[in-house]
Amino acid sequence: MEWRVPLADVKLGIEEENAVLEVLRSGWLTMGSVTQAFEREIATFVGAKHAFAVNNATAALHLACMAVGVGEGDEVIAPSLTFVATANAVRYTGAKVVFVDIESEDWLCISPQAIEEKINERTKAIVVMHYAGFACDMPAIMRIAEKYNLAIIEDAAHAIGASLDGKALGTWGDVGCYSFFGNKNMTTAEGGVLVTDDDSLAEKVRILRSHGMTTLTWDRHQGHASTYDVVALGYNYRIDEIRSAIGREQLKKLPAGNARREVLVGRYRQAFKEQAPSLGLPFSEKRGLSSQHIFAVLLPEGVDREAFREAMKKDGIQTSFHYPPVHQFAIYRNEGEELWMTENVARRQVTLPLFPGMTDEQQDLVIKSVIKYATSALI
Secondary structure (H helix, E strand, C coil), rough: CCCCCCCCCCCHHHHHHHHHHHHHHHHHCCCCHHHHHHHHHHHHHHHHHEEEEECHHHHHHHHHHHHHHCCCCCEEEEEEECCHHHHHHHHCCCEEEEECCCCCCCCCCCHHHHHHHHHCEEEEEEEEECCHHCCHHHHHHHHHHHHHCEEEEECCCCCCCCCCCCCCCCCCEEEEEEECCCCCCCCCCCCCCEEECCHHHHHHHHHHHCCEECCHHHHHHHHCCCCCCCCCCCCCECCCCCHHHHHHHHHHHHHHHHHHHHHHHHHHHHHHHHHCCCEECCCCCCCCCCCCEEEEEEEECCHHHHHHHHHHHHHCCCCCCCCCCCCHCCCCCHCCCCCCHHHHHHHHHEECCCCCCCCCCHHHHHHHHHHHHHHHCCC
């Protein structure tokens, strides 16, 4: 349908068009010099030593798990309030996912206390997910990881451009993974990047990303190598030059886009605090700089979420919810226990429209509808 206010709206301009045309005219479409430039620029932007562009963030998460040595018989602690890829990447290795609860209704990120309660002799790593682009309590989680000698993988799919204590989210742990899916703060349509400061992990990722081969097609094309060996059971997780070209242009626009998101979120918060005080507004505290990937609200107890969303739809406003708890999916249902906080939040959470191109007039329509429906008896 034609939305008056869509949930998200990605605008690609003449800069991306020209960048793609340059790649097409170059005759080299697979991973090459454009991808290498993209990787250098991402590494510089987030302050990481190494960056590896891949075909999606799920691949980045899988490579991260493989690089830190997660495998059969291991357990990895992860949040349930996340996209299923966070858990699937762990399961790909043969390891078990141990789901734990969020901090609170105000902070929808994994709880450090819940993490420590689930650590045992089989625990290999912790996966954190910076929900909506807001920081997990990384200082506390880093202390736990150091105490028990555990690896930390950051699912920073929501968090490109976000930071905590001046350090980019995605660069606190051993490995960080970003998503450039079509609805993210910057996009390559499909795509992602893995970053790390660890030279040994970087070498493992470099090998595993492309079939376990010691050299790439681009290396041989450039005359830097004439053959290759295969030294590991690798994967085809390469990105292409077209998407890397789009990514380079999108990265330039990211700071301004995130700044506009910040303004829009401020307008939402102010309006709802004044006119819909019963509406839950997570992340009201100050913890670092958020990328404001999505704007999540919690409906008051007793309001029917689907009735609310249907009413918003009739007003031409698209909404969503992030996410169904992973531990309640059929494939994971027998692997965990009840997570009261996660389940309560997931029942009431609604995602409202948020994107840099959103006008004040569009946002005012959303605000008006939310105030009208969220405070009525939609039961």
